[in-house]
Amino acid sequence: MDLFVSQLLNGLVYGLLLFLLASGLSLIFGLMGVVNLAHGSFFMLGAFIGLSVVSYTGSFWWALVLAPIPVAIAAAAIEILLLRHLYKRDKVDMVLLTFGLSFVFTDLVEWGWGKDTFSLSEPASLEESLEFLGGYFPQYRLAIVVFGLAVALLLWLLIEKTRIGAMVRAGIDDTRTAMGIGLNVPLLLTTTFASGAALAGMAGVVAGPILGVYSGVDVEVLIPAFIVIVIGGMGSLKGAFVGSLLIGIADTFGKAYMPEASMFLIYAAMIVILLARPHGLFGQAAS
Amino acid sequence: MSKTKIFAPSRRAVLQGTAAATALSFDATLARVFAQTSGPIKIGVLNTFTKSVGLFGETTWRGIETYLEEHGNKIGGRSVELIKEDDEFNPQVGLQKLRKLVESDKVHVVLGPLGSHIATAMIGYMKQSGTPWIVTGAGSTALTKERMPNMYRATLSNWQVANPMGTWEAKNGIKDVVVIASDFLAGHDVAEAFAEAFEKNGGKIAKQVFPPVGTNDFSAYITDLRSINPGAVYGFFAGSEAGRFVKQFQQFGLKGKVKLTGFQSMLDSDTFPLQGSSAVGGLSSSIYCETLDTPENKNLIARYASKSKDLPGIFTESGYTVMRIIDDAVKSVGGNIENAADFCKAIGKTNIVAPRGPVRFDPDTHQAIQNVYIREVHEEGGKFVNKVIDVVKEVGDYPGNKA
Numbered sequence: 257m258d259l260f261v262s263q264l265l266n267g268l269v270y271g272l273l274l275f276l277l278a279s280g281l282s283l284i285f286g287l288m289g290v291v292n293l294a295h296g297s298f299f300m301l302g303a304f305i306g307l308s309v310v311s312y313t314g315s316f317w318w319a320l321v322l323a324p325i326p327v328a329i330a331a332a333a334i335e336i337l338l339l340r341h342l343y344k345r346d347k348v349d350m351v352l353l354t355f356g357l358s359f360v361f362t363d364l365v366e367w368g369w370g371k372d373t374f375s376l377s378e379p380a381s382l383e384e385s386l387e388f389l390g391g392y393f394p395q396y397r398l399a400i401v402v403f404g405l406a407v408a409l410l411l412w413l414l415i416e417k418t419r420i421g422a423m424v425r426a427g428i429d430d431t432r433t434a435m436g437i438g439l440n441v442p443l444l445l446t447t448t449f450a451s452g453a454a455l456a457g458m459a460g461v462v463a464g465p466i467l468g469v470y471s472g473v474d475v476e477v478l479i480p481a482f483i484v485i486v487i488g489g490m491g492s493l494k495g496a497f498v499g500s501l502l503i504g505i506a507d508t509f510g511k512a513y514m515p516e517a518s519m520f521l522i523y524a525a526m527i528v529i530l531l532a533r534p535h536g537l538f539g540q541a542a543s
Numbered sequence: 544m545s546k547t548k549i550f551a552p553s554r555r556a557v558l559q560g561t562a563a564a565t566a567l568s569f570d571a572t573l574a575r576v577f578a579q580t581s582g583p584i585k586i587g588v589l590n591t592f593t594k595s596v597g598l599f600g601e602t603t604w605r606g607i608e609t610y611l612e613e614h615g616n617k618i619g620g621r622s623v624e625l626i627k628e629d630d631e632f633n634p635q636v637g638l639q640k641l642r643k644l645v646e647s648d649k650v651h652v653v654l655g656p657l658g659s660h661i662a663t664a665m666i667g668y669m670k671q672s673g674t675p676w677i678v679t680g681a682g683s684t685a686l687t688k689e690r691m692p693n694m695y696r697a698t699l700s701n702w703q704v705a706n707p708m709g710t711w712e713a714k715n716g717i718k719d720v721v722v723i724a725s726d727f728l729a730g731h732d733v734a735e736a737f738a739e740a741f742e743k744n745g746g747k748i749a750k751q752v753f754p755p756v757g758t759n760d761f762s763a764y765i766t767d768l769r770s771i772n773p774g775a776v777y778g779f780f781a782g783s784e785a786g787r788f789v790k791q792f793q794q795f796g797l798k799g800k801v802k803l804t805g806f807q808s809m810l811d812s813d814t815f816p817l818q819g820s821s822a823v824g825g826l827s828s829s830i831y832c833e834t835l836d837t838p839e840n841k842n843l844i845a846r847y848a849s850k851s852k853d854l855p856g857i858f859t860e861s862g863y864t865v866m867r868i869i870d871d872a873v874k875s876v877g878g879n880i881e882n883a884a885d886f887c888k889a890i891g892k893t894n895i896v897a898p899r900g901p902v903r904f905d906p907d908t909h910q911a912i913q914n915v916y917i918r919e920v921h922e923e924g925g926k927f928v929n930k931v932i933d934v935v936k937e938v939g940d941y942p943g944n945k946a
Contacts (some may be wrong), residue, residue, distance in 0.1 A: 259770045266762040313817055370633070371593030373783040380946060391769060392796025397762070467759040470595065476757070508882050511763035515752050 258391055263508055267291055267399045269466070271504020272404025277457030277477055278484040278496040279411055280452025286428040286491020287448050290339065291349055292456025294354040295456055296478030297361035302327045303469040304369050316379035316461075323461050324454035331453030335446045358474060363470045376464030396465060403462065407455075408497050415493055426450060428491050480507075483522060487529050489539020498537060555781045565685050567716045583595040583624040584873065584880055587644035589637065589655035590680065592629040595757070596782040598813055599858045600629070603679060605850050606862025607654075610870075613846050618866070619873025619880070630656050634664035641665055645817025651880045652677060654865055659683035659701075659728045669694065675880075675887050677868065679861045683745045687908040688944040693883065695890050695909045697865045697902070698857075699830045701732035704807060704942040707915045708777070708828035711933060712804060719747045720804075723764060723788075724779035726753035733779040733806050737942075741777075749773045760789050765795045775802035776834065778809050786817025787811045793821035802826070810920055811820050812856040822920045822927055831857045831899040832916045840898040854928065855898075864897040901937065910940035 281295045305326055306319035311385075313319075334357065342350045378396040385392040387423065402527030415421035426434040427444050435441045459477075467473060484503050488495025506525055561732055588607065589599035602791050604627065618625055626648050630637035637656055644650045645668075652675040656662055662681035666689055669676050678686065678696040682704070713721065720741060724730035730753060738748045749771050752764055768776055776797075780788045784807060792798060798821065807829030808814070810822055833844070833854040843863055847855045855863070871891035880886050894903045900914040915938045918929035 260764060262766045262769075263763060266766060269762070270760065372597050373595040375783065375786065385796055387796075391766075392794070394791075394794040468595075468787070508763040511754070512767040515754070517766075519755075 258388075261425075262388075262391055262393060263512055264505065265393060265397070265401065267398050267508035268404075268501065269504070270508060272400060272408075273459060273463050273466070274477070274480055274484055274504055275404055275482040275497055275500035276462065277456050278488070278500050279408075280455045281481055282485045282491055282496040283415075283424065283428075283451055283486065283493065284452045285485065287424060287431075288339075288343070288445055289392030290350045290354065290355045291347075292452075293351060293478070294334070294357040294361060295452070295481070296476075297358045298327050298331060298456035299463075299477055300365060300459040300471065300474040301330065301361060302460030303366055303376065303464050303473065304374075304460075305457070306461035306464055307313040307369070307374055307469050310376060316377070319376075320458065320461050322459060324457040327457030328450040328454035332446055332450040335449040337455070339449070340442070340445075362474065363469050369471075371471055373468050373470040376461070376469050378465040400462060400466075411493060449509030472487040480522070483526050485536070487526055487536055489533075489536030490514060491540070493536040495536055495538035552664055562658075578736055583622040584618055584652075585624045585626060585644055585648060585650040586869070587641075587648060587650035587653045588625055588627045589630055589640055589644060589653060589661075590628075591632045591657045592627070594632045595784060596632060596657060598782055599680065602813055602856055602858040603655075603862040604656070605847070606855065606864075607866055608862075609843070609846050609850060609855075609859070610863045610866035613888075614870065618870045619878045620877075621873070621878055621880075625691070626650060630661050632658050632661070633659075634661045637661035638664055638668065641668060645674050651675065651883075652869060652886075654679050656681055657734075659686065662686055663728070666691070675883050675890070679865050680858065682729055682732070684736065684944070685942050687905075687910040687940055690908055690944075690946065693887050695868075695887075695904055695911075697868055697911050698861045699913075700910050700940055701729055701806075701809075701912075702736040703910070703938050704828050704830060704915055705733040705736035705779075706941075707935040707938055708806075708917065709737040709742075709746070710774060711745050711828070711917050711935070712742030712777070713741050713746040717746065717802065717804075719749045719773045720726045720772045720775045720777050721749050721768055721771055721794070721801075722751040722777045722779075724751070724753055725758075725769070725781070725784060726755050729781075730779050734777075736778055752761065758784065761785055761791045762795065765791055765797060768801065769795065769797055773801060775804050778805035780801075780805075781808040782814070783817060785811075785814045787864075789814070789818045789825065790821045797822070798836065807831075807857060807918075810918070810929065812854050812927075812929065813858065815920075816853070819927070820922060823922050825920045826917050826927070826932075827918050827920075828920055828928070828935075829859045830911075830915060832911050832918050832929050834928050834930050835900070835916075837898070837900070839896055843898040853910075854926075858939070860898050864895075864899065867895060867897060868893050870904075897922035905940050905945075907946055908940045908944045910944070912937055912939045914938070 277299055283291050284290055302323045306323040309319040309322050382396040382399050383393045423439055423444055480503055484499040485496055488499030506521055510521040563684050590603055591597055592600040628639055628640035657680035659681040673693050676694045679698050682699050682701040684700050684702040708722050722734045724734045734751055754764055803825040805827050807827050810825040810827040812833050815822055843855055872886055875889045876885045902911050902913050905912055915935040916931045917933035919932050921928055921930050
C-alpha cells in the first residue's frame with residue numbers, strides 16, 4: 257500500500273510540473289487560438305535563467321522569483337511585435353511563427369549557456385528526505401506537490417472569481433463580442449501570453465532539480481504538455497489540471513509496472529479519449 | 544564547431560629540419576622517406592564534447608593533452624596536430640565529421656568515438672577508407688567482432704567489464720539483483736553480459752528494466768525497486784543520468800537497504816561531482832581506478848593535477864594511454880605513420896604498462912586485454928574516490944567475437 261501511495265506521489269509530482277506548463281498553453285490557445293510551439297522554450301529559458309541566478313546569488317528562491325520576469329518580458333515582446341500582426345491571417349501562419357521561434361530560442365540558449373546538461377540543486381532547506389509510511393520521500397518533491405496544488409488553486413480563483421478572470425473567460429468564449437462590449441482585448445492577449453510564459457519559466461526552475469537543465473528539454477516537456485491539453489480540452493483550466501494528473505500518474509505507473517509499454521499507454525489513453533470526446537474531457541466545440 | 548589545436552614546431556626546429564634535409568638530400572632513398580614523413584602527425588579526435596555525456600569527451604581530450612605536454616608535443620619524434628570534432632552523440636553528425644577528418648583534413652589516425660551507435664555507423668566507411676582507427680570509449684561488445692585490420696580498441700568492451708562483475712557479485716554473497724540500464728546498445732550489452740555471469744554462478748535476476756535514454760526522473764523505477772527489495776541493484780548509466788540515478792537512489796532512501804552496484808560509468812570520478820556523498824559505498828567494475836598505487840598511475844595523477852582539481856577518470860586515462868600506444872607504434876615504424884598497414888601492425892604489437900596496468904591487444908579481434916578492477920567508493924577528506932577491493936587479471940575479449 258505504501259508503495260502505491262509513493263508511486264501516486266511520484267505521478268503527482270510529474271503531473272503538477274506538467275500542469276504548470278499546460279495551464280498557460282491551454283489558456284493561450286483558448287484565448288488566442290495560437291498553438292504555441294514556443295511554449296516549451298519559455299520553460300527552457302526560465303530554467304537557464306534560473307541556473308544563472310543561482311550561480312550569482314547562490315539562492316534557489318531568488319531564481320524562482322526572478323527567472324520568470326525576463327521570460328514574461330520576452331513573451332510580451334513576441335506577442336506585441338510578431339504574433340499580433342498575424343491574428344487576422346490563417347492560423348497556420350501563427351503556428352509556423354512559434355515553431356520558428358522555438359528554434360531561435362534553442363540557438364540562443366546554446367549560444368549563451370552551451371549544449372551541456374546542467375544540474376540545478378534543490379534549495380538546501382529541502383534537500384533531506386522525509387520518512388514516510390515505511391519508506392522515504394524527498395522533501396523537495398513533496399514541496400512541488402504543495403506548490404503545484406497552490407498554483408492550481410490560485411489560477412482557478414483568478415479565472416473563476418476575479419474580474420480579470422471574467423475578462424479572460426469572455427475573451428475565450430467570444431472574442432468579437434468581448435471587444436464589442438468594450439474589453440481591451442489586445443491588452444488581455446498580451447497579458448495572458450506573458451503570464452502563461454512566466455508560469456512556464458517558473459516551471460522550468462521548479463523542474464530543474466528533477467529534469468535537469470539542457471537545450472532540448474523544451475521539446476521533451478512540450479510534447480506531454482500538448483497531450484495533456486488535447487486530453488483535457490483546449491482552453492480549459494480544469495481540463496489542463498485533470499489531464500496533467502492523468503498523464504503524470506499514467507506515465508509513472510506505466511514505467512513501474514509496464515516499462516516497455518509506458519509510452520504507448522499515454523498515447524493509447526489520448527486516442528481513446530479523443531474518440532469518445534473529440535474536444536477533450538472539458539473542452540467545448542469551437543465557436 | 545571544430546577546434547583545431549596545432550602543436551607546431553618552433554621556427555628553429557624547422558630551420559634545423561631543413562638543414563638536416565639538405566644534408567641528407569644526396570641520399571635519394573632517405574630523402575624520399577623524409578619527404579613522405581615530414582609535417583606533423585595529424586590525429587583526428589572524434590568524440591562527444593556536448594550533451595549529457597560531453598564531459599567524457601572533454602576528459603578524454605585532457606588525457607590526450609596531458610600525454611603530449613609530458614612529451615614536448617612530439618610523438619615518435621614528429622610534431623602533432625590534433626583536430627577535434629564533436630559528434631554531438633549523433634551517428635549522422637559523427638559520420639559527417641568523420642568524412643571531414645579523413646577526406647579534407649587527411650588525418651593519419653582517428654581516435655574515438657564515445658558512443659557505440661556512432662562507432663557502429665563508422666564501420667562501413669572505415670573499412671573502405673582503411674585509415675587507422677583506435678576506438679576510445681565506445682564499448683559495444685560486437686564492435687571487435689568485425690576484426691577489421693585497421694581498427695583497434697584501446698578501451699573497454701562492455702562484456703569485458705560487466706561479465707567479471709556478474710561473477711564477482713554472485714561469489715560475494717549477493718543472491719538477487721535488479722538490473723536497470725539505459726535503453727540503448729551499451730545498456731543492453733552490459734545487462735546481458737552481467738546477467739549471464741551472475742546467473743551462471745547461481746545468482747537470480749529479479750527484474751531487468753531499460754529506462755529510455757535521457758530519463759532524468761527515476762522516481763518510478765526506484766520506487767518499484769523498493770518494492771522488489773533485492774540484494775543489489777546493478778545499474779548502467781552514464782554522465783548526468785548516472786549522477787541523477789545515484790542521487791535519487793539515496794533521496795528515496797534505498798541506500799543502505801539495497802546494495803548499489805554498477806558499470807564503471809555509473810560510479811566514476813567523472814560523476815562524483817554530481818553525486819557527492821550519495822555515491823559512497825557503491826561498487827563498480829572498471830578497467831581503471833584513479834587510486835591505483837603504481838608508478839605509472841602516480842605519474843599521470845601528478846601531470847594531470849595542472850589541468851584539473853579532480854583525479855583522472857577512466858576517460859582521461861584512456862586519452863593518455865591511447866597517445867602512448869600511438870607514440871610507441873610510430874617509433875617502431877621509424878616515424879612513418881603514412882604507411883597505414885605497417886602502422887596498424889605496430890599497434891598490434893603494443894605491450895605496455897599503462898596507468899591502468901598492463902595493456903596488449905588480442906591478435907584476432909584487436910580488443911585490448913587488460914585488468915578489471917572491482918572498486919568501492921570512499922570519501923577521503925571531503926573528496927570522493929574509488930578504491931580497488933579486488934582485481935580480475937588480464938581479461939580478454941568476448942569469446943563469441945573470435946574467429
